[in-house]
Amino acid sequence: MIYDDFYANVYDDLVFNQIKNDYEVGEIVNKTTPDTESLILDIGSGTGHHVKSLTDMGLNALGIDISPAMVKIAQNAYPDLDYRVADALDTMIFPSESFTHITCLYFTIYYIKDKRKFFENCMQWLMPGGYLTLHLVDRDNFDPIMPAGDPFGIVSPQSYADKRITSTVVKFNDFDYKSNFELGPNDIAIMNETFKYKNNGNVRKNEHKLYMPTQTKILSLAKETGFILLSQIDMLRCQ
Known part of the structure; x- marks a missing residue:
């Protein structure tokens, strides 16, 4: 597994950007207006920063990640928060209609081969009227510099x-x-x-x-499983 103890310990040094993290969370909250009754699931929670930012805003959030080493880092950094080792392709990890919001940020969606199953699970776990937020890139033009x-x-x-x-x-x-x-x-x-x-x-x-299919292909899969595109956020604005 790439995301072992070594990689989990250097991960933030390689990729974490506080400005980007704050911008993402702020835009998600502005667009989807969660409140204290909402429950947010962060898929691919990594070292835990998005869950931390959401809970700092008084919101209820938990994170799942397939890597035990990444979850351990998050738990050690934020011991009062909820991080779990789980696979987003396992339908049975949560009951139906468990969440008002689901986030899947950074490159998490691109590690998932069966995106249709991912969208089906998210649809099942979301309450009616719930929100799914994805981080997608233009594969031909995004900046791959770490x-x-x-x-x-x-x-x-x-x-x-x-x-x-x-x-x-x-x-x-x-x-x-x-x-x-x-x-x-x-x-x-x-x-x-x-x-x-x-x-x-x-x-x-x-x-x-x-x-990495195109954004159009990924969004088409989402629509086929019942999602409606609400809005898009330009991440270039946070740079």
Whole structure:
């Protein structure tokens, strides 16, 4: 499993962005108006920041993640909050009509191959009139540079590059990090990562397999399972 103890412990250093996190949560709350009676499920809760932000706003939220190591990090960071190891493709983990809101953010949806089953489960778990919020990207044009490779985020290197930049290189205290994103055929993308440890020269390699149909295809699947597109949020505004 890629998301083991090592990866869970370096995850925030690689990808977490507080400004992005706050913007996402603020926009979701503004668009879907949860209140103290609402119950929000965050699928792919990772190290727990979205659940934390929602509960800080006085809302009821819990997170699930398929990685025990990621859930352990979240539980240690926020011991009073509810994080569980669970698979969003397992229909039986929650009773029908358990939630008013479901969120699935960052790249979580792209790790899920059977998106139809995902949407069917979300529809079953949501109360009538409930909301599902997805983070989708334009697979051909989004910026695949890891946040750690652009720590200030003031001006994206993509804006002055002749060709789309798909790689990231970062030097950490204990290791050198490299990643590269490549969109292949059949709606499959691969993100390769390399960690080279400075103390002994050992190398760890990860290969993330992402199931990346177009936004149109994903939204069509959602509509086929009963969802109605309410609105879209432009994440470029948080940069």
